[in-house]
């Protein structure tokens with residue numbers, strides 16, 4: 001199971017990196033690894049605070065990008081769906097003119113994630129204001145806003161993997177307990 005999850009959460013990364021993470025997991029050290037590297041949490045819990053955080057980054061690095069209309073935490077974006085952030089351009093008619101409104105949604109999962117990972121996903125969605133595809137120009141823009149973007153993206157995937165492994169262990173534990181009473185002959 002853990003091998004499948006590792007494959008699922010770290011696709012496209014070199015095999016030796018996946019092996020390293022698998023080893024940390026086997027040694028029960030994955031949580032410790034993340035905790036040591038990313039001790040800094042954050043207090044951004046409301047949509048208003050998230051908007052301010054996004055907008056400050058946007059004003060600093062992407063002044064010419066369109067104004068952010070709405071930014072909010074979304075409970076429907078989950079690890080299982082592998083959708084952690086979304087951005088949308090919604091066209092609305094306003095005063096006889098068509099206006100594009102920019103919207104960013106961030107998975108509510110990031111409320112409790114380390115600051116570096118919240119920062120990473122926000123940078124990712126902001127970069128999409130200018131670049132649609134995950135191409136070279138897109139990643140250059142991400143690196144412009146966060147020089148450690150690549151490392152954070154990898155470690156964020158490790159963090160998500162760790163959360164999924166924890167959940168899986170918990171589910172397995174629950175099902176064992178649940179089946180015990182009925183397991184008598």
Ligand SMILES: [Zn+2]
Pocket residue numbers: 124128134
């Ligand atoms: Zn993207």
